[in-house]
Amino acid sequence: MRKGSIEVKAGNIIIGGGNPVVVQSMTNTDTLDTQATVSQIIRMVGQGCQMVRVTAADIPQAENLYKIKNELVKRNIDVPLVADIHFNPKAAEISASVADKIRINPGNYVDRHWREGFTVQDYRDILQKAKENLSPLIDICKKHSTSIRIGVNHGSLSERILFKYGNTPLAMAESAMEFLRMFAEMDFNQIVVSMKASDVAVMYRANKLLVEKMEQERMYYPLHLGVTEAGNGEDGRIKSICGIAPLLLQGIGDTVRVSLTEKPENEMPIALQLAHIAEDKSSMTRKIGEIAYNLLENKITKEEIRSNYSDIPDFVIKDILQALGIERYKAEFVACPSCGRTKYDIESALEKVKKACSHLKGLKIAVMGCIVNVPGEMADADYGYIGAGNGTVNLYKGKELMMAHINESEAVDKLTELIKHDGKWS
Ligand code: SF4
Structure with a gap:
């Protein structure tokens, strides 16, 4: 039996309410490259993808969603588009009038840094500010029947949440609950929630906790499930x-x-x-x-x-x-799925790093497409191999940047040198 949830519309698809589980994915082309993005969407739809997310990291990318949508309409491709918003509220507002759904990270909607000594009133003020920041977006979503995914990521929780709950599954569930309550006050219920982590057990427990918490407060929003940065091949x-x-x-x-x-x-x-x-x-x-x-x-x-x-x-x-x-019988690789922000050929980068380091039992190595969510989303990896643009790579040890802008052709060797230097090579 599926858990009861309300129906949330995204274009011609209904998520939740006992409807069949919807399969979705995300493009990894440059969103400004309309033809490449449209062609990739067509291939994805051809393989059974029912909803497609596209990066709208800034205003030009958000505006280009119109062109992408028009091209799809011309080709009779009626697939719901989801705009993936990073930090830019203006890009969210533009996207909300063209996409069928937008994905936001609540951690990015509060601009005040949390510090020790803040009072309950400070906490309320922060939430009030977040509500004010979100209000124009909600109005646009209501006007255009655009739904929202609240996408909570283990690697990018707000300081306020980390301070209160630590870096835990509970913190993830509470982060979502804060925003669900806020949206209820704003009389908006076309919401899907996701709790993603690259750590499988954390992702599992965060989702279970969220379901419990929503039930306690009589909220029945549909859930989007995913393990983030799962990597590739059989491991992923x-x-x-x-x-x-x-x-x-x-x-x-x-x-x-x-x-x-x-x-x-x-x-x-x-x-x-x-x-x-x-x-x-x-x-x-x-x-x-x-x-x-x-x-x-x-x-x-x-x-x-x-x-x-x-x-x-x-x-x-x-x-x-x-x-x-x-x-653990081999190294663990945390690798992002790549998106329109990816700075290098991450598929081949991951293969090269895996080839060199798979045997390092117990080590966790992150291979990421860009620095936008680094080091937060590196999932406490021991080492990070991050695309830094113009054919270069940044290398991290834990959360510390060790080498910046190394030529990609030397980056795997430099990574192995770093591991050897730390006495972790076997
Ligand atoms: S880390 Fe990867 S998926 Fe995340 S924004 Fe950068 S390229 Fe995109």
Whole structure:
């Protein structure tokens, strides 16, 4: 049984309300390159994508959504467009009049830095200010029937939330609740919520907590599920299944995005399997989801998996245990799916870094397309390999920038030198 949720419209698609789980993804072209973006959207739709998100990082990109939409209409492609907003409220307002849905991060709607000694009144003032900042956007959304996704990311929680709750799943759920209450006061309910983290267990618990908290306050907003920065290949797919499937198997979740560092159309086969997991009793995706659910809910030990699921290959079991952080047998790679802001060929960068470092059991290495959310979204990685533009890479150790603007051709060698220098090479 799916958990009850209200219906939220995004163009011709309805999310929630017991409707089938919607499969979505995001373009990784330059949003100003209309032809490349439209062509990618057409390929994604051809593979089963039902909703497409496009970066609208600034005003020119937001304005170009009109051209993209028009080109799609000319080609009879009626797919809902979602504008992905970073920090720019003006870009959000422009996008809200053309896109069917916009995604905002509540962490970006409060401009005051939190510090020790702030009072309850300071906290109320901050929320009031956020409400004032959001008010013009909500008016535009109401006028154009545009829905909103509140996208909470573990790596970019506001200072105020981190101060109160720490960097925890509870902090993520509270971050969303603050804004859901605010939107209720503004009489706006066309909202979908996401709780994303690259750590599967954090993502799972944040979603469960949010559902509990919403139920306590009689809120029934649909949920968008995804493990962010899951990486590529088998690792990225298994990690995504381990986070998304256990929630879907409990009736939680109304739309899914599998974030792979690959072409967005490659996400569709696995996303479609997840969307149909309830009916599909025998697929590998379903079995992986069941194992992950049993492990996340402590219903089974890792030793019991090997005896109870003898039909699952051992390498898959190892990958599930690694994805859930229970057992590590190789390096973990956190890699963003890339988007219109990506500064280099991240797919080949990830492959090169994996080839050089996969054997470093226990290390976590982040490969990111740009510095916009760095170091926050590097998920506490030990090292970061970040696209810095013009064929260069920045290297981080933890949250500290170690080398800036290294030529890409030397960057993997420099990364391995850094790891060797720290005595972590084996
Ligand atoms: S980190 Fe990756 S997904 Fe995030 S904004 Fe940069 S390129 Fe886009």
